[in-house]
Amino acid sequence: MSLLYALDLVGTAAFAASGAWAGIRRRMDVFGVMVLGLVTAIGGGTLRDMLLGDNPPFCFKNEIYLYLALGVSLSTFVLYRHLDTMRRPLLYFDAIGLGTFVVIGTEKALHFNLGFLGAVMMGVITATAGGITRDVLANQIPLILRKEIYASACLAGGALLVALIQMGITRSLALLIAATTVITVRLLAIHFNWALPRARD
Amino acid sequence: MSLLYALDLVGTAAFAASGAWAGIRRRMDVFGVMVLGLVTAIGGGTLRDMLLGDNPPFCFKNEIYLYLALGVSLSTFVLYRHLDTMRRPLLYFDAIGLGTFVVIGTEKALHFNLGFLGAVMMGVITATAGGITRDVLANQIPLILRKEIYASACLAGGALLVALIQMGITRSLALLIAATTVITVRLLAIHFNWALPRARD
Amino acid sequence: MSLLYALDLVGTAAFAASGAWAGIRRRMDVFGVMVLGLVTAIGGGTLRDMLLGDNPPFCFKNEIYLYLALGVSLSTFVLYRHLDTMRRPLLYFDAIGLGTFVVIGTEKALHFNLGFLGAVMMGVITATAGGITRDVLANQIPLILRKEIYASACLAGGALLVALIQMGITRSLALLIAATTVITVRLLAIHFNWALPRARD
Numbered sequence: 001m002s003l004l005y006a007l008d009l010v011g012t013a014a015f016a017a018s019g020a021w022a023g024i025r026r027r028m029d030v031f032g033v034m035v036l037g038l039v040t041a042i043g044g045g046t047l048r049d050m051l052l053g054d055n056p057p058f059c060f061k062n063e064i065y066l067y068l069a070l071g072v073s074l075s076t077f078v079l080y081r082h083l084d085t086m087r088r089p090l091l092y093f094d095a096i097g098l099g100t101f102v103v104i105g106t107e108k109a110l111h112f113n114l115g116f117l118g119a120v121m122m123g124v125i126t127a128t129a130g131g132i133t134r135d136v137l138a139n140q141i142p143l144i145l146r147k148e149i150y151a152s153a154c155l156a157g158g159a160l161l162v163a164l165i166q167m168g169i170t171r172s173l174a175l176l177i178a179a180t181t182v183i184t185v186r187l188l189a190i191h192f193n194w195a196l197p198r199a200r201d
Numbered sequence: 202m203s204l205l206y207a208l209d210l211v212g213t214a215a216f217a218a219s220g221a222w223a224g225i226r227r228r229m230d231v232f233g234v235m236v237l238g239l240v241t242a243i244g245g246g247t248l249r250d251m252l253l254g255d256n257p258p259f260c261f262k263n264e265i266y267l268y269l270a271l272g273v274s275l276s277t278f279v280l281y282r283h284l285d286t287m288r289r290p291l292l293y294f295d296a297i298g299l300g301t302f303v304v305i306g307t308e309k310a311l312h313f314n315l316g317f318l319g320a321v322m323m324g325v326i327t328a329t330a331g332g333i334t335r336d337v338l339a340n341q342i343p344l345i346l347r348k349e350i351y352a353s354a355c356l357a358g359g360a361l362l363v364a365l366i367q368m369g370i371t372r373s374l375a376l377l378i379a380a381t382t383v384i385t386v387r388l389l390a391i392h393f394n395w396a397l398p399r400a401r402d
Numbered sequence: 403m404s405l406l407y408a409l410d411l412v413g414t415a416a417f418a419a420s421g422a423w424a425g426i427r428r429r430m431d432v433f434g435v436m437v438l439g440l441v442t443a444i445g446g447g448t449l450r451d452m453l454l455g456d457n458p459p460f461c462f463k464n465e466i467y468l469y470l471a472l473g474v475s476l477s478t479f480v481l482y483r484h485l486d487t488m489r490r491p492l493l494y495f496d497a498i499g500l501g502t503f504v505v506i507g508t509e510k511a512l513h514f515n516l517g518f519l520g521a522v523m524m525g526v527i528t529a530t531a532g533g534i535t536r537d538v539l540a541n542q543i544p545l546i547l548r549k550e551i552y553a554s555a556c557l558a559g560g561a562l563l564v565a566l567i568q569m570g571i572t573r574s575l576a577l578l579i580a581a582t583t584v585i586t587v588r589l590l591a592i593h594f595n596w597a598l599p600r601a602r603d
Contacts, residue, residue, distance in 0.1 A: 023547070026543060026548075027548065028543075028547045028548050029547070029548060031546075031547065031553045031554055031557075032544075032546070032547030032548055035547055035553075036547070046453070050251055050452055050453065051247070051251065051256065051257055051258060051261070052256060052257055053254070053256025053257060053455070055452075055453065055454060055455025056453055056454055056455060056514065056516060056520070057453060059520075060453070060516050060517070060520040060523075063517045063518075063519050063520055066519050066520065066523065067519065070519075112257065114257060114261050115261070115264045116264075117264050117267050117268065117271075118257070118260075118261040118264055118267065121261075121267065132338070136337060136338065136538060137534070137538065137543070137544060137547065138543065139340065139541065139542060139543045140340060141227060141229075141338070141339065141340045142233075142338060144232075144233070145224070145229045145230070145232065145233030145236055145237070145338065146227075146228065146229050146230060146233055151232045151236075152232055155232075251452055252448070252452065252457065252458055252459060252462070253457060253458055254455070254457025254458060313458065315458060315462050316462070316465045317465075318465050318468050318469065318472075319458070319461075319462040319465055319468065322462075322468065333539070337538060337539065340541065341541060342428060342430075342539070342540065342541045343434075343539060345433075345434070346425070346430045346431070346433065346434030346437055346438070346539065347428075347429065347430050347431060347434055352433045352437075353433055356433075
């Protein structure tokens, strides 16, 4: 569980950096960059908690998520000229965040007695709603709706977690397997440049 | 009530198809198309339940809405080349959804002791927030804010429902009259191409 | 407290006018203009209450906010050709709304036992989320993320309020000082055209 918490913080930081980056590219001021970083990092979990009725959302109960996201966003703003070498590592940290957020969201939803499909959806929302909000605020069609095996990895991971738990496997082991699967699929997708089919013209 | 439920499902399917269609036109992948279909179909009712504090929202309590919306979206993605003949019927199904969503939302809000204006607003939100979210995700100014007697039909239907219930008419009859009114106004608007005034340059 | 309520209503009206104005510029119909006015005026407080779990949100408990926002939006739509002389005064009323919304939001969050950073964030959300939603619906990058010392004034005001209350100053005096500070900073920013740094190309 402690490992999951550590991975959760790594993912939060990576998501914040990706949000801040998007803000910088859209020439936002320092406040806008911090808002985009924050929203990307905590938006998914916050929407999940609002849907589950678990108020106030997680990041207001444990403010470390807020401080971490704001700190990383500010650092990205200050250091962004020197961050080009970080682009590749950031993709990996982002994958860690993706896997961790999915399993945390799915598990929490099961804990709130949601059904199979609802729980998987909550996992996907936890992992993707922040990035979607980031792109909406940057006035772009959300990247995740157009490109790459990103959301599908989440979907698969959430479904796997539900299946493993229903098979009676220990919760912590199930979490670990599902998270690792998402992260692995995502890294392979980055490496081999996989994409989903889209409708032809 | 059973009739209302049937109409609700028809509307959900029609809204999902309209969302999926928007995703296909914006060249999203299959995941994006399903997200847009889902959000369009359940977004309004979900926002209503979040505002009313009825967590988790309706579609997580009765997952048939999720399965229906996802199934229709996927079918639309697969069959979209053959759906041109469906465009006219879809407008009619969409009108059914509109009328049904308005009265369901308004009635639920009254049940939660909201005031006159608040209850009508909840009806309008139930019927329109999904389509608004669809357009925001597709990076367009929401259609409903710019064109056609769409939202006004909702507004009128919600107000009519509140008035009928306050006049002491049986709830199920009031629901039926209000829903039928919205659907009829909407169909007439489609037929005669009515539009609301907008500010001149 | 009664003064704060009066300022709150002034701010609500000013925010509604700014939202309606944005809708008119984007050539929305009368319904769209009213939606934009309403969302701008009550969006921030509504999101705050959804996050705090205080359902239904404030404006459904006291519908005067709804009537005021809709009335101002409709008036703006009808009279917009004659409102050019109002542009400057509107900026001042808007500043009043900003200061009032920040302190109301921060204080309410403290009342709900949020931590330091969380409470300040709730104040900022109360003051800015409506305008952000307005810009998203108008398909623009939110102004507040790009320009002017707007959000920073909120941030400072929320932090000041928390600090004053922790110093043991009477709540009503603390509210007054913090709100006045935000309003003053905002008016100075308008006057001297201050801006935050943004990342260079």
